[in-house]
Amino acid sequence: MRMIFIGPPGAGKGTQAARLVERFQIPHISTGDMFRAAIKAETPLGLRVKAILAAGELVGDDVTVGLVRERLSQSDAAEGFMLDGFPRTVPQAEALEAMLAEQGRPLQAVLLLEVPDSVIERRVVGRRMDPETKRIYHIDSNPPPPEIAGRVIQRPDDTPEKSAERLGIYHSQTSPLIPFYEQRGLLRRVDGVAPPDEVTKRIVAALE
Ligand code: AP5
Numbered sequence: 163m164r165m166i167f168i169g170p171p172g173a174g175k176g177t178q179a180a181r182l183v184e185r186f187q188i189p190h191i192s193t194g195d196m197f198r199a200a201i202k203a204e205t206p207l208g209l210r211v212k213a214i215l216a217a218g219e220l221v222g223d224d225v226t227v228g229l230v231r232e233r234l235s236q237s238d239a240a241e242g243f244m245l246d247g248f249p250r251t252v253p254q255a256e257a258l259e260a261m262l263a264e265q266g267r268p269l270q271a272v273l274l275l276e277v278p279d280s281v282i283e284r285r286v287v288g289r290r291m292d293p294e295t296k297r298i299y300h301i302d303s304n305p306p307p308p309e310i311a312g313r314v315i316q317r318p319d320d321t322p323e324k325s326a327e328r329l330g331i332y333h334s335q336t337s338p339l340i341p342f343y344e345q346r347g348l349l350r351r352v353d354g355v356a357p358p359d360e361v362t363k364r365i366v367a368a369l370e
Contacts, residue, residue, distance in 0.1 A: 163188055163369070164267060166245040166258075168339055169275030171328040172286035173354050174361060177298050178275065179246045181362050188242035191233055193226055193250075195296075198317075218324035220250060220331060227257045234261070250336045255343075271369055272343040275354040275361075279329060286325040290314040304358075 163186050167175040179190040197215055200208035207229070211221050220226075230248050233239065249255040262268050277285070288301040292314050299306040299314060306314045319328065343349040350368040354361055 163242045163244070163271070164262070164269050165243075165271040165273060165369070166249070166269065167247075167273050167275065168336065168343075169354065170277060170279070170282055170332045170336075171325065172282045172289065173275040173277040174285070174358065175246045175275055177358055178361060178365055179244050180298070181358075182365065183244060185366070186242065186244070188244055189238045190244050190246060191230070191239070191248070192246040193221075193230065193248040194246075196229060196233070197221060216318045216324075218319045218327040218331070220335065223251055223253045223257070226250075227254060227261075230258070231261055249339060252338050252342060255339055269348055271350055272339075272348040273365060273368065274340060274343075274349055274351045275365075276351055277354040281355060282329055283322055283325050286320050286328075287322055289320055290316055 167179060169175050176192060176195075179192070183190045194215075197208070197211050201212045201215065202208070207225070211225070214221050226248060230245070234243060245258075249258050259269075284302075285300065288303070290299045290301060290306055291297070292299070292306065292310055294310075294313065298304075305311075318324075340349065352361065352364045352368050356364070
């Protein structure tokens with residue numbers, strides 16, 4: 163399966179991707195996670211993108227496309243992949259399309275996780291992550307167990323202000339991907355407002 167996940171910040175893409183990789187046995191490739199790992203390791207890329215992520219803005223298309231090109235060339239992505247957070251602009255989608263056409267392995271599905279703006283801020287601001295296991299929690303709907311509660315962290319871009327900024331960028335720069343993939347017959351819409359298990363069922367039904 164070669165697929166991408168699109169949806170607003172906090173829609174639940176990362177939560178669902180972590181569940182689906184086990185089912186489909188393909189790598190979950192999140193550009194956000196790759197940038198955060200580079201920042202943590204203080205690589206040249208990390209130092210370059212740190213302020214951009216903290217501000218909730220987008221990293222440049224050239225840097226992001228180069229990163230994904232390299233990741234997709236790794237052997238574990240040969241049989242399929244689940245891209246999360248990429249593409250995020252029409253130029254990124256065009257670059258991905260050209261890259262996959264060159265390799266003779268076009269995309270098979272684009273899953274749009276639909277969550278209204280009114281739900282987004284609560285999901286984003288309440289998110290916590292365990293830096294050891296990378297598991298995602300929510301202070302209300304899925305609180306971290308007491309034994310790890312002291313080590314969970316909040317992302318610097320998960321404030322109400324940055325959440326609103328990221329949502330604005332989603333509407334202006336990422337949502338044009340919806341007609342882009344609709345025209346190609348690849349788009350599958352899933353309502354993301356339900357408990358995570360129910361959303362997983364909806365996604366599996368949409369993909370099968
Ligand atoms: P990225 O990490 O991709 O952030 P995002 O797209 O904003 O998505 P999030 O990680 O915020 O949300 P999610 O949909 O994965 O939700 P989650 O499952 O965690 O990107 C971060 C930054 O990197 C960007 O701002 C940009 O700077 C840069 N970047 C990345 N890719 C780029 C690109 N291609 N080009 C340029 N720049 C790029 O869930 C959120 C919360 O909701 C959690 O607390 C979770 O527990 C809870 N939750 C999940 N599902 C449910 C549910 N069904 N019901 C109730 N709560 C739920």
